Amino acid sequence: KQEVTQIPAALSVPEGENLVLNCSFTDSAIYNLQWFRQDPGKGLTSLLLIQSSQREQTSGRLNASLDKSSGRSTLYIAASQPGDSATYLCAALRSTSNTGKLIFGQGTTLQVKP
């Protein structure tokens, strides 16, 4: 059974700092891994998707990496801004799934202080 863990649960950093959010999964047989952002009271916004054959994806100041052998993914945020404050969720999709059912971590709540 796939389990996804995100550590830390909360993180507070000063503006401008580079930071890394961690996501670990127990079953390396994944189809893809997706990172989301959730603002309070809102839905999830897809940030980056890494397919199992890829090692990383980049979008602007965000870079996500995937290491299936160690069961880890990281989301790197460069030059953090107060607008980056949100909860970040990672979710894994099993390689045997053709239904797209995601297993989510509990999320990391990020606060970037001005």
Next chain:
Amino acid sequence: SQTIHQWPATLVQPVGSPLSLECTVEGTSNPNLYWYRQAAGRGLQLLFYSVGIGQISSEVPQNLSASRPQDRQFILSSKKLLLSDSGFYLCAWSAGGTLEAFFGQGTRLTVV
């Protein structure tokens, strides 16, 4: 481009009343559709998913049901709400080779 609409945004319902939440997707055909629930302080739990019209799979036993009357319409229902049904309900869709998931803005349900 594809969009997903979910309504209402907030809902306060008394215990024992019925529920109907609706989700529609535009700009794609034959998507996989999902209902998730996010309880306070907890992660997202998959409630139902559908790979086609009339095809519904339930992930957890509960007081809720789902239906897919049209290709891009997904409905979450209950005949009699319980206090424990309170939470944040999210609809999502995925399709294509990557199966990337996209979420609606959610419905905050409070059962009183």
